[in-house]
Amino acid sequence: MITYALYFTMGCFGLGLLFNLLLVVRGPGQADRVLALDTMVINVIALLVCYGILQGTAVYFEASMLVAMVGFVSTVAYCRFLLRGDIIE
Amino acid sequence: MTSESSFLPIIALLPFLGALIPGVMIRAGRTATATFTAVPTVLALVMLGVLAPGVLNGTVYTFSIPWLPQLGLEAAFFLDGLGLMFACMILGVGLLITLYARYYLSGEDPVGQFYTYLLLFQGAMLGIVISDNILLLLIFWELTSLSSFLLIGYWKHLPEGRQGARMALTVTGAGGLAMIGGMLILGNIAGSYNLTDILAAGDLIKASDWYTPAVILILLGAFTKSAQFPFHFWLPHAMAAPTPVSAYLHSATMVKAGVFLMARMWPALSGTELWFYLVATTGLVTMVIAAVIALFKDDLKGLLAFSTVSHLGLLTMLLGFGTEAAAIAAVFHILNHLTFKAALFMTAGIIDHEAHTRDIKRLGGLAKLMPITAVIGIVAALSMAGIPLFNGFLSKELMLEEASHTNWWENPWIVPVLATVGALFSVAYSLRFIFHVFGGPVRDDYPSKPHDPPMGMWLSPAFLCIFVVLIGVAPFLAEPVVNMAASAVTGHTTHAHLKIWHGLTPALYMSIIAVAGGAVLLLLHRPLDAAWIKAGPFYAKSAFDAVISGCVSLSRVISDNLHNGAISRYLAIFTAATVTAGYMAYLGGGIAPQTREMLPIAPVFAVGWVLLVCATGVVVFQHHMRYRALVVLGVIGLMVSAGFVFLSAPDLALTQISVETVTIMLLLLALHFLPKTTPVEKDTPRRLLDGAVALAAGVGVASLAYAFMTRDLDSISFYHLANSYKEGGGTNVVNVILVDFRGYDTYGEIIVLGIAGLVIFALMEALLSGPAGARLRNSGYNFDRSHDRHPLMMVVSTRVMMPIALMVGVYIFLRGHNQPGGGFVAGLVFSIALLMQYMASGFAWTMRRQQFEYHAMIGWGVVIAGLTGAGAWLSGTPFLTSAFGYVHIPPIEEFELATAALFDLGVFLCVLGAVMLMLYSLSRMARHAGETVNLEPLDYDPSRPAKMVEKGKA
Numbered sequence A: 001m002i003t004y005a006l007y008f009t010m011g012c013f014g015l016g017l018l019f020n021l022l023l024v025v026r027g028p029g030q031a032d033r034v035l036a037l038d039t040m041v042i043n044v045i046a047l048l049v050c051y052g053i054l055q056g057t058a059v060y061f062e063a064s065m066l067v068a069m070v071g072f073v074s075t076v077a078y079c080r081f082l083l084r085g086d087i088i089e
Numbered sequence B: 001m002t003s004e005s006s007f008l009p010i011i012a013l014l015p016f017l018g019a020l021i022p023g024v025m026i027r028a029g030r031t032a033t034a035t036f037t038a039v040p041t042v043l044a045l046v047m048l049g050v051l052a053p054g055v056l057n058g059t060v061y062t063f064s065i066p067w068l069p070q071l072g073l074e075a076a077f078f079l080d081g082l083g084l085m086f087a088c089m090i091l092g093v094g095l096l097i098t099l100y101a102r103y104y105l106s107g108e109d110p111v112g113q114f115y116t117y118l119l120l121f122q123g124a125m126l127g128i129v130i131s132d133n134i135l136l137l138l139i140f141w142e143l144t145s146l147s148s149f150l151l152i153g154y155w156k157h158l159p160e161g162r163q164g165a166r167m168a169l170t171v172t173g174a175g176g177l178a179m180i181g182g183m184l185i186l187g188n189i190a191g192s193y194n195l196t197d198i199l200a201a202g203d204l205i206k207a208s209d210w211y212t213p214a215v216i217l218i219l220l221g222a223f224t225k226s227a228q229f230p231f232h233f234w235l236p237h238a239m240a241a242p243t244p245v246s247a248y249l250h251s252a253t254m255v256k257a258g259v260f261l262m263a264r265m266w267p268a269l270s271g272t273e274l275w276f277y278l279v280a281t282t283g284l285v286t287m288v289i290a291a292v293i294a295l296f297k298d299d300l301k302g303l304l305a306f307s308t309v310s311h312l313g314l315l316t317m318l319l320g321f322g323t324e325a326a327a328i329a330a331v332f333h334i335l336n337h338l339t340f341k342a343a344l345f346m347t348a349g350i351i352d353h354e355a356h357t358r359d360i361k362r363l364g365g366l367a368k369l370m371p372i373t374a375v376i377g378i379v380a381a382l383s384m385a386g387i388p389l390f391n392g393f394l395s396k397e398l399m400l401e402e403a404s405h406t407n408w409w410e411n412p413w414i415v416p417v418l419a420t421v422g423a424l425f426s427v428a429y430s431l432r433f434i435f436h437v438f439g440g441p442v443r444d445d446y447p448s449k450p451h452d453p454p455m456g457m458w459l460s461p462a463f464l465c466i467f468v469v470l471i472g473v474a475p476f477l478a479e480p481v482v483n484m485a486a487s488a489v490t491g492h493t494t495h496a497h498l499k500i501w502h503g504l505t506p507a508l509y510m511s512i513i514a515v516a517g518g519a520v521l522l523l524l525h526r527p528l529d530a531a532w533i534k535a536g537p538f539y540a541k542s543a544f545d546a547v548i549s550g551c552v553s554l555s556r557v558i559s560d561n562l563h564n565g566a567i568s569r570y571l572a573i574f575t576a577a578t579v580t581a582g583y584m585a586y587l588g589g590g591i592a593p594q595t596r597e598m599l600p601i602a603p604v605f606a607v608g609w610v611l612l613v614c615a616t617g618v619v620v621f622q623h624h625m626r627y628r629a630l631v632v633l634g635v636i637g638l639m640v641s642a643g644f645v646f647l648s649a650p651d652l653a654l655t656q657i658s659v660e661t662v663t664i665m666l667l668l669l670a671l672h673f674l675p676k677t678t679p680v681e682k683d684t685p686r687r688l689l690d691g692a693v694a695l696a697a698g699v700g701v702a703s704l705a706y707a708f709m710t711r712d713l714d715s716i717s718f719y720h721l722a723n724s725y726k727e728g729g730g731t732n733v734v735n736v737i738l739v740d741f742r743g744y745d746t747y748g749e750i751i752v753l754g755i756a757g758l759v760i761f762a763l764m765e766a767l768l769s770g771p772a773g774a775r776l777r778n779s780g781y782n783f784d785r786s787h788d789r790h791p792l793m794m795v796v797s798t799r800v801m802m803p804i805a806l807m808v809g810v811y812i813f814l815r816g817h818n819q820p821g822g823g824f825v826a827g828l829v830f831s832i833a834l835l836m837q838y839m840a841s842g843f844a845w846t847m848r849r850q851q852f853e854y855h856a857m858i859g860w861g862v863v864i865a866g867l868t869g870a871g872a873w874l875s876g877t878p879f880l881t882s883a884f885g886y887v888h889i890p891p892i893e894e895f896e897l898a899t900a901a902l903f904d905l906g907v908f909l910c911v912l913g914a915v916m917l918m919l920y921s922l923s924r925m926a927r928h929a930g931e932t933v934n935l936e937p938l939d940y941d942p943s944r945p946a947k948m949v950e951k952g953k954a
Helices: A002-026 A030-055 A059-084 B003-018 B020-024 B030-056 B081-104 B111-130 B134-152 B159-190 B195-200 B202-207 B211-225 B234-240 B243-252 B254-264 B273-295 B300-321 B324-355 B371-385 B391-404 B414-438 B455-473 B475-490 B506-523 B525-535 B540-562 B567-587 B603-622 B626-646 B650-671 B684-709 B717-728 B733-741 B743-769 B771-778 B792-817 B823-841 B843-848 B854-874 B899-928
Strands: B061-068 B073-079 B884-887 B895-898
Touching: A002 A030, A002 B603, A002 B626, A030 A059, A030 B626, A059 B626, A059 B650, A059 B792, A059 B823, B003 B020, B003 B030, B003 B061, B003 B073, B003 B111, B020 B030, B020 B111, B030 B061, B030 B081, B030 B111, B030 B475, B073 B081, B073 B111, B073 B134, B081 B111, B081 B243, B081 B254, B081 B324, B081 B455, B081 B475, B111 B134, B111 B243, B111 B254, B134 B159, B134 B195, B134 B211, B134 B234, B134 B243, B134 B254, B159 B195, B159 B202, B159 B211, B159 B234, B159 B540, B195 B202, B202 B211, B211 B254, B211 B273, B234 B243, B234 B300, B243 B254, B243 B300, B243 B324, B254 B300, B254 B324, B273 B300, B273 B414, B300 B324, B300 B391, B300 B414, B324 B371, B324 B391, B324 B455, B324 B475, B371 B391, B371 B414, B371 B455, B391 B414, B391 B455, B391 B475, B391 B506, B414 B506, B455 B475, B506 B525, B540 B567, B567 B684, B603 B626, B626 B650, B650 B733, B650 B823, B650 B899, B717 B733, B733 B743, B733 B792, B733 B899, B743 B771, B743 B854, B743 B899, B771 B899, B792 B823, B792 B899, B823 B843, B823 B899, B843 B899, B854 B899, B895 B899
Parallel strands: none
Antiparallel strands: B061 B073, B884 B895
């Protein structure tokens, strides 16, 4: 049962990724693109966790933690660039 | 190998060691410097003296130490008759030249340098004559070219000296290059690079298909070195060197290196038709042409230079004949030429030194003004002319004798007639040297009133003249030496009998014709000279210069077109070449049939693929909008990392995502100061062409990947998988490969990374203090931007995240050996954690809290990694062999301690330092652009009364 649930979840997040890509490409604003990228990071984290559950290993969980951390940092960097121009003042 | 043999490497090394001394004692004066130059020479001569009796009895001393046995290179030396004769010549004349140069050079010349170069040359030359390994011989051969370059160009202020040095280096260097090829072929045929083996394999070599190219290449080397036609032109130009150099290198030793080589290789290469026609013909032509030119040279040294070329031609011709008697004549003439020609050069130097001119037309009557010099010069010149009772006569008779019964293309007349013509001109220029310089009335228009030099200066040539006369009168004295060397050349014992009177032989008649004809020519010199000048002889220098400038402009055209400074051009050429090479390999066949089934594609995977393809397409078409392209690049990085996870490579995924983030930050930092859009620089056809190249490369890589993944291949991966735990003590194969199996590569890589970080720092430093910095300072730095400089939310959240992130880094580092992670990722995680603080609270605030210099961190990283690697030596294992053990401290789980972890610490420090230094350097730009720094970590500190934080320049 859990397997099907996982497949369904992964399918949803995959679909979400595609929509996000549309937003990244189309915009309209730069902030929209950055937000879409950030959402993509979250979707990928979800995918990794699901995949880890499916495979029954904890390694992917750790990977997803790291992705979360650096995803946050790069989103901050993109935003600071938009807001202030210089990311390290 | 006897105990005396161990002298051989010492003899070869002594001059090189000795060369260190004169250079540093330049201030001690000429006498002291010359004395210290003589010491290694004398020592080497003494050692040769110890070995000489053995060699005279036919012993061949050998000595060898393996050097690079895989390449067949050994430090092997051997001393036989030929080597001993040459070594004695080199050292003996070297000693005389040392004395002569002491008086010849003025106090203003850098004498120390001169003697250092001289000893370097002497060592190189000695090396040639006693090496037993042809690769070693080649090394010494090149060293003679280099040291002679230094010596010719010794008077750096003279343009002729510099040009002559360049020309000599170009010609002899090119010849040396050809000879390397020939020697390698020879070594391949004989199956050994040892000279003794090659000489023994003569029949095998002559029967080989590769004999012809080997002979031609080796002869190119020998002919250029020994100034044979048509490569003779460099020698007269090398006469711009100080006279001691001309006397030493360009008459006695270096130019004989080519002759020596032909003599050395004589048993292996000579005796064939090819050898005869190539060597003997070249020698004959050189002998005649150079003798003719020499007669019309007004420069004393020019005359002697062409006469040297002519005599070298004579020697070459004799060796080309390939008969035993000719070899004996050649060896004897080498000895005689050395004595009279070195003496003549030194005489010319004395005249130049005293009269301040070398122009024969401005000299004359010197016999009365400088009688000692005149006696020396006349004796030597008579020997050069081949007048009886001087040694030159004896070997010239032998040469004419050999020439008289040599058929050239079944014609018995060509060789004897041309040889007589050569001898005739030789007599003419020798007599001209005597009569036009020393004879005639005393003039009163010399640039300086000449008189005999101090004894130190004429002692050396006088000493040589003693031999000229001694051998000339009592030739049997030279018999043992000639037999010793000739036996070594021919490979079996010779019994030469040197006599003055051979009876009424053809050679005697030829000699008489030559002397009489030479005298007549000299009488006719004035009208002949006028005709010669009117005819306007061909000057090789202009041809040489034309060839060189042609080569220069050709290479300029090639390099300007290939390297026009645009990176797109480089990349296009590189890519196109790689794709072509790959395609050729594919056409060459040998591709195994497909052995693996195609796997089904998971839907999620397909999504990832679509994302990658779309994002890449967007970057290609929208890269002009730089910020947008960066965001899309983020998508690609994310997908690649996720792909690594799905393909069971969590290590790569961790690394990829960290690198991705750091890269994005670097690009954003740089983009701040760059235009936000890329202008279109190329026209459409060009872009289409670029697109085609890129597409071809993409298709190539894709098909390569497809080919690899659909076939079962035997790769090194299986070895790594099987041995990672057994030998590296870790279950994380990727990490074990990085720190153990390929630890050496990693070590190199972290050094490169550290250097890159330091270079960025240095470049930025230079950039900011230069005109770019000024432009930056003047650029307006005011666009509409948010007033939230350091938002409270962000500052608080990064502070909270910092310890977590650091802990994650430590965790990843510690478990790296057995689980995904390692020093590289940990370094990146640490730097991201620190970067967050820079972003949140600003540069100045963070820098005040920074305790360690990033430069030092890089340095320590490299040092720690290096020391860990070197630690393996203590246990007698190779560099970077790791050791490991398990430790159990109660509350913590049992963990492993491996030296690899220490190495990983080095990697960690280096990565952290380099990344931070790069970001630090880039972010410094903003300060130069006039941006203000903050004093407080927060825009608004709730614990303090509100105030405006953004102030002017701190």
